[in-house]
Amino acid sequence: MPIHEKSLIRPEDLTEHEALEIDGVDVSGHWSTFIETRVVSDYNERMEEEIAALPGGEYIHRCWQCSACTNVCTVNDLNPDFNPRYWIYLARMGFEKELLRDKDLLWQCVSCHKCTHACPREVVPEGVMKAMATWAELKGHTAVSPSASFDAEFTEQIVATGKIEEGRIIRGFFKRTGQPLRQAWLMEMSLRLAKHLPILMGIKMALAALFRPRTRNWGKSQAAIEEYLVERDAANKRALNLD
Amino acid sequence: MIGVNGMRTMAELEARLLTRDAALTPVALADELLDLCEQILCHWLSHKQVVPTEAKVEGFRLLALHRQGCKGEPSFNACRESCRELAYYYNLLHLEPEHPQITSRMAMARAVAMHLCLFVGGKFEVPELGDDCCSSQALRAGAA
Amino acid sequence: MSEKYKTVAYYPGCALEGTGHGYNRSTKAVGKKLGLNLVEVPNWNCCGAMEVKNIDPEIQNYLSARNLGIVAEKMNVDTVMAPCNGCYHNLKKVEHDIAKKPKTQEVVDRLSQKAGHATYQAGQVETIHALDWIKDAIGEDGIRARIKNSLKGLKVANYYGCMYTRPRNIFPEKDQGPGSESTYKPHYMDDLLAAAGAEIVDYPLKTACCGGAHTLADSDTSTKLVLNLLQTAEVCGADIIATECPTCHSGLEMHQVRAETEHGIKTNVKMLYFTQLLGLALGISGRKLGLQENVSDARGLLKEKGLL
Numbered sequence: 001m002p003i004h005e006k007s008l009i010r011p012e013d014l015t016e017h018e019a020l021e022i023d024g025v026d027v028s029g030h031w032s033t034f035i036e037t038r039v040v041s042d043y044n045e046r047m048e049e050e051i052a053a054l055p056g057g058e059y060i061h062r063c064w065q066c067s068a069c070t071n072v073c074t075v076n077d078l079n080p081d082f083n084p085r086y087w088i089y090l091a092r093m094g095f096e097k098e099l100l101r102d103k104d105l106l107w108q109c110v111s112c113h114k115c116t117h118a119c120p121r122e123v124v125p126e127g128v129m130k131a132m133a134t135w136a137e138l139k140g141h142t143a144v145s146p147s148a149s150f151d152a153e154f155t156e157q158i159v160a161t162g163k164i165e166e167g168r169i170i171r172g173f174f175k176r177t178g179q180p181l182r183q184a185w186l187m188e189m190s191l192r193l194a195k196h197l198p199i200l201m202g203i204k205m206a207l208a209a210l211f212r213p214r215t216r217n218w219g220k221s222q223a224a225i226e227e228y229l230v231e232r233d234a235a236n237k238r239a240l241n242l243d
Numbered sequence: 244m245i246g247v248n249g250m251r252t253m254a255e256l257e258a259r260l261l262t263r264d265a266a267l268t269p270v271a272l273a274d275e276l277l278d279l280c281e282q283i284l285c286h287w288l289s290h291k292q293v294v295p296t297e298a299k300v301e302g303f304r305l306l307a308l309h310r311q312g313c314k315g316e317p318s319f320n321a322c323r324e325s326c327r328e329l330a331y332y333y334n335l336l337h338l339e340p341e342h343p344q345i346t347s348r349m350a351m352a353r354a355v356a357m358h359l360c361l362f363v364g365g366k367f368e369v370p371e372l373g374d375d376c377c378s379s380q381a382l383r384a385g386a387a
Numbered sequence: 388m389s390e391k392y393k394t395v396a397y398y399p400g401c402a403l404e405g406t407g408h409g410y411n412r413s414t415k416a417v418g419k420k421l422g423l424n425l426v427e428v429p430n431w432n433c434c435g436a437m438e439v440k441n442i443d444p445e446i447q448n449y450l451s452a453r454n455l456g457i458v459a460e461k462m463n464v465d466t467v468m469a470p471c472n473g474c475y476h477n478l479k480k481v482e483h484d485i486a487k488k489p490k491t492q493e494v495v496d497r498l499s500q501k502a503g504h505a506t507y508q509a510g511q512v513e514t515i516h517a518l519d520w521i522k523d524a525i526g527e528d529g530i531r532a533r534i535k536n537s538l539k540g541l542k543v544a545n546y547y548g549c550m551y552t553r554p555r556n557i558f559p560e561k562d563q564g565p566g567s568e569s570t571y572k573p574h575y576m577d578d579l580l581a582a583a584g585a586e587i588v589d590y591p592l593k594t595a596c597c598g599g600a601h602t603l604a605d606s607d608t609s610t611k612l613v614l615n616l617l618q619t620a621e622v623c624g625a626d627i628i629a630t631e632c633p634t635c636h637s638g639l640e641m642h643q644v645r646a647e648t649e650h651g652i653k654t655n656v657k658m659l660y661f662t663q664l665l666g667l668a669l670g671i672s673g674r675k676l677g678l679q680e681n682v683s684d685a686r687g688l689l690k691e692k693g694l695l
Binding site: 075151154165166216220223 | 438494501555596599600603605611640645682
Binding site: 014027028 | 300309310313314315317318320323375376379381382384
């Protein structure tokens with residue numbers, strides 16, 4: 001498999017002159033294509049620490065840029081701009097502006113763990129991707145992503161009852177993200193299922209939707225988790241200087 | 244192509260390059276290739292109705308002719324490296340005619356000259372040849 | 388038959404009570420047929436799947452530690468079996484983290500104390516997947532000896548997904564030489580279904596990702612990934628994709644429908660849980676295996692092949 005890398009030369013960094021003669025040679029137009037000199041002075045020197053403080057990001061400092069993660073990445077296959085190695089590099093450099101160009105991609109990691117499996121330094125790039133997405137959200141650079149909405153809906157149900165019920169998750173997620181529940185493909189799927197699903201099973205599912213499945217005596221676990229979450233939330237915000 | 248001022252035609256120049264005369268010494272080959280290539284660039288300049296210069300740049304008339312050639316037509320810069328490479332081989336063959344790798348150097352010099360001949364010959368037929376500079380790829384992709 | 392895994396704690400998880408119900412039924416039916424006892428973990432909780440860790444990984448660890456703690460304290464077994472890759476992965480993960488990361492032990496201790504139950508200690512319980520369970524307790528020879536209805540002529544691609552093998556560090560028993568499971572080319576399902584008579588096709592995407600974590604959050608990505616899995620299986624000549632994870636299974640089913648309704652790309656390969664296939668070979672009825680509960684309805688194909 002080839003190593004996928006991104007070109008460091010972006011069209012907006014290139015410059016051309018209508019008419020230019022260098023050393024007596026006419027190099028007008030695109031024959032005078034140059035990369036503009038850039039001076040970067042606004043590094044976020046705390047960026048690596050910020051990401052390391054968020055859940056999943058703690059091992060970012062171990063990365064030595066071998067690109068095994070990007071090479072095996074499921075999402076990179078679909079979109080070459082999704083580049084974990086490059087983002088880890090930018091975060092460690094503190095090149096915040098550059099990372100923010102890709103801010104709307106950060107959440108798209110599908111947690112297939114190929115990167116963590118391949119990483120020779122146990123960076124856990126999958127965790128770092130999640131930490132970066134959280135970082136962008138907490139700092140207000142991005143809105144809450146669909147993935148984060150899903151995580152929140154899921155976690156809230158577990159914290160509340162100890163279990164989840166899929167129908168409730170789907171409804172809750174669509175409500176959070178403002179999507180209609182009656183999506184053509186979901187309808188089609190229910191229809192196909194209904195065609196051969198015995199009535200008893202249908203009743204069972206309807207009951208599960210009405211009476212939430214729950215773990216008995218969950219109250220104390222719920223309280224313990226909630227307390228810990230409040231603590232973690234405060235710690236995350238503190239790490240990003242948001243309090 | 245008709246000869247100008249006693250010059251050989253493009254077809255004759257190409258034919259001469261293709262003979263790969265084995266009798267030539269390294270120095271004689273260097274001299275002949277430089278002469279042939281200067282004539283090739285003169286053809287281009289005559290085609291552009293420019294009088295070929297007798298001046299030299301960095302010791303080579305070939306490089307001065309190239310400068311003239313790309314004036315107003317920067318796409319002619321596509322053969323800049325070929326011209327400079329030929330100058331390099333000219334120097335190599337003159338300075339170290341006894342070098343152990345002389346056979347390969349002579350072959351390279353011939354190949355570079357042939358490359359220049361093909362580019363300029365092609366330029367007569369297809370004016371767009373050399374229009375794309377690879378470093379501007381990103382910009383051209385954006386424009387397309 | 389060895390006594391290994393004769394009786395194990397059974398952790399079905401939430402998906403097996405919902406969309407993966409057919410997997411639940413067929414796992415129980417196959418266990419019963421093979422004389423293996425499943426004792427459901429009493430009052431279990433959700434493992435947090437792939438979501439809770441993004442809020443906080445230690446909470447996710449606590450969730451699985453609570454389940455393992457119940458097995459250790461309240462059940463007279465030393466092994467817990469989870470058929471769902473997500474559950475299996477998370478139980479393995481806490482086992483690893485609690486042994487290697489002091490912070491995990493600290494958080495799990497603290498939350499367990501607050502919640503008023505015993506804390507799980509590393510090494511108390513062994514976690515296995517449904518594949519390990521049948522492979523180690525019965526084995527290929529055991530399956531061969533019990534076949535009533537060979538799967539001969541059925542071309543099967545085995546799909547293991549992500550969480551069964553990755554990341555390797557939480558599966559210390561894998562990649563241990565001949566006989567052990569491989570994280571790069573897992574083969575337990577291949578072995579069992581081949582023993583049941585199925586023709587196993589060479590399927591290069593065994594451990595590719597179906598986008599299950601973003602099935603709803605990023606449906607377009609999931610559809611692309613699933614379509615690739617389905618089309619590749621068809622190119623490889625498979626009639627059936629055998630699955631061993633409810634999230635993968637329902638992901639494949641959902642996005643097969645989505646590819647058809649949203650993009651007009653129809654694929655005909657069917658999905659069945661490996662326990663449903665094994666069950667058929669062992670002579671269990673399709674109804675008891677929950678074939679009717681799958682969205683991707685393979686019954687027509689199975690009838691055609693004389694298996695129903």
